Structure formats: C-alpha cells, structure tokens
Amino acid sequence: LDYLDLKEKLTLVVHDWGGIIGMAYAIKYPERIKRIIIMNTAAFFPPGNKKLPLRLRIIRDVCPFARLAVLGFNLFAYSALFMATKKGLSKDVKSGLIAPYNSWKNRIATLKFVQDIPLSEKDPSYSIVKHVDENLHKLSNIPMMIFWGSHDFVFDLSYLSEWQLRFPDAEVHTFSNAGHYVLEDEPDKIIILVKKFLENHPI
Template sequence: MIHCRNTVDPKAYLDLYPFESHFLDRKGLRYHFVDQGAGDPVVMLHGNPTWSFFFRRIISALAPDYRAIAPDHMGCGLSDKPDDERYDFSLQSRLDDFSALMDHLALDRITLLVHDWGGMIGMAWAVANPQRVARIILTNTAGFFPPGRKRIPLRLRIIRNLGLLATPAVLYGNLFARGALYMAPRKRLCPTVKQGLLAPYNCPLNRLATLRFVQAIPLVPGDAGFDIVARVDSRLATLAHIPMLILWGRHDFVFDLDYYHEWCRRFPLAETHLFDDAGHYLMEDVPGPIIERVKRFLNRHPIGG
C-alpha cells in the first residue's frame, strides 16, 4: 500500500478558501463539505480533478444571502483518500454519498449548480428527487451519453483504457491534475491558485480518485454505472419545468459545443450564455460574469415565486 499525507492543510489557503470544514461519516470515511451562510440552499458539485476550492469565489459571493454548500467527492479535496479496498470509486457510490449528504442536511428546494462529473452525479439525484430541486445551473458538464456518435477525447480514452501506460503517469506524475491546469482554463492561472487546485493531490495515493473518475466513465452496456447514465439520459425531460441556467465556456477540451447544444436542445426554455473567453475551468476564467449571472438568475426565480 502507498502511504502519504491524507489531506491538505486548508490553513495554507485561508485567503482563498476561508471556509469552515464539515464532515459526514460514510462507513468510517470522512466526506468533507463546505456549508457557508444562510438562506435558500445552493448546492455545488465539482468534477475531476477539482474540488470545492473551484467554487470558492461563488461561495463567498452567495453566502451573505444564500446557504452555499459544496462537498468534496470521496478521494478529492478535503475528503478522505481511501484506497480501492475501502472505497469502490463507482458512480453509484458517488451518488450514494451525495444522497446521504442531502438527507443528512435535510435539504429541500435546492438550487443545484454542477460542473464536469458533478453534472452526472447531481442530475442523477435530481431526476430521482425532482420535488427537492427548485433551480438548476449547468456549467460545462453532461447528464447524458456523448451526443450523436461522439467519442470521448483521446487523452481520456488513453487513461480510461490503457491502464499500464496511464496509471503510473496519473498516480506518480499527477498527469491528469497538472495537465488540467493548462488545458482546462482559457486564462493563465496564478501560482497560488495552481497550488490550491493541486494541493489535495500531493502523492500517488491521493491521486487515485482522479484516475478512477476517468476509468469509471460508462460508455457501453456492461460498464459500471451505464444503467445510471441511461436512466438519467431518459429522464432528464422530467426536469423541464424547473428554471435552468446554462453557463458554458466555449473552449472546453472535453465538454465542447456539442454538449452545450445538446443541453439547449433538451431544455429550449433554459437561460443560456456562452463565454467566448472561457474554457472548461470557467469559474477561474470569468468568475465575475458567472457570479453576476447566477445572482440575477436566483433573483428572477425566487423559491416559491
């Protein structure tokens, strides 16, 4: 077994991430989440290889008027970093963790803000609990299979399918998280932000989740999680009555314009904005415009209004 430091010290990033940590016990593993402010709950779900740090600006911007909640998926951020013997890193387990948090906090009528893998996890929960969702905000994500006959990008196929080549590069070279720092944002990240995004993934064991997320992409029948994606894909239309905002970075190397157009096709009544100066890490590229549009959307669609 590989041993290394299990968590990052959040005190090192207090200027950027000044939030109190909360934990939910998941069969002896600690599932970390931020719970900041008071008011209508806005729940944010990150993707791979980020963590709740990715939402730090919008958490701070919303918390005076809203209750901003952002968990770290198991193996990510400040959550525990189990090995394969203690956690199976499946989509079902991700969904179970998130469902447990929603029940633990007794959240109802939430605004769900999702990014990357957070979209599939969050939308799986939403189609099973539509009465608990008041508003949805989508940012460069998917809740369906790749549209048309689209394939996932080559770099993801290599990591997903060629374990003998990809595993050492991801676990020992931190290839996925480090590579994302340069491929995902449109604008250059400052050194402190780069350090913050990488901080939880500081040794091979702590990078296991970033590898397993890619390896767990369900594409064909028989893949673990395929049935979950198929169920969400077929039931997304049941959420059409919920106010939706789609915010998209145009220059995304995974969730490109085909995904954006597919969301628009499925939800023609959604409010949309395509950012020409943003990529996959749009929260880093255009945080001000994102926060402005989110606040306007929340004000236009008051819960109970």
C-alpha cells in the same frame, strides 16, 4: 443531503462529473430542486455518437501508462491547470486545485473516475447514465441557467447544443474566451448573472 436533513428547496450547481451526479439526484428527488445551474458538463451520452477524446481514452484504457502518469506524476490534475482554462490560473488557484492530490493514494480517485466513464453496456456506470439520459425531461419545468466555456476539448459546443435541445427554455450564456473551468475564466460576469437568476427565481 439526506444526512443534512435540508428542508428548503435546493439550488443545484453542477460542473464536469458533477453533472451526472447532480442530475441523477435531481431526477430522483425533483420536488427538492428549485433551480439548476449548469457549467460545462453532461448528464447524457455523448451527442451524435461522439468519441471520447484521445487523451482520456489513453488514461481510461491503457492501464500501465495511466497508473504511472496519473498516480505517479499527477499528470491528469497538472494538465488540467493549463488545458482547462483559457486565461490562465493564478499560482494560488493552481496550488489549491492540485492540493488534494498530493500522494499516490490521494490520486486513485482521479484515475478511477476517468476509467469509470461509461462507453458500453458492460461498464459499471452505463446503466446510471442511461437512466439519467432517459429521464432528464422530468426536470423541464425547473428554472435552468447554463454557462459554457467554448474552449473545452471534452465538453465542446455539441454538448451545449444537446442541453439546449433538451431544455429549450434554459437561459444560456456562452463565453468565447473561456475554457472548461469557465468560472475561473469569467468569474465576474458569471457572479452577476447568477445573482440576477436567483433573484428572478426566488425560493
């Protein structure tokens, strides 16, 4: 963003791993952020000492299995095509989502980002998550809209509750028939709501 030298204020839209990345940027440069849209993500430690789901713990901690499953068979990206959506994805969308991960080399980032999920102070990203977790309140005056797919085996409704606890003024829309890929499951409804949100909070 510094390279692009953007002068106008930004609308920050975050999902999944983008939550911690985007909110870390917003905390560093709150004056640059005009509006925030959140979708099935976190920018804080798991609420209530929630444990990492078993599927992710296996990939994170069982290195020999993880390397073969993720790097060799692209299991992480393929499983998301079915587990992250409630309504199913079209053939074209599936192809698009796995296209970047077409070789062992191109799947390394997929493995590394799961292994980088911080669970203790010894993990490299722990300090970043801790900093964001402790400073989210600095964004409380920025208009926020939250979209949440209820069927998410990682970012379940306890994560949504945590967002609402920290940002009680946020406009929240929960979709009971959507999964982690909430925008894929409910695109028409979300697009209408986003347009209205942007109109109500012009830059």
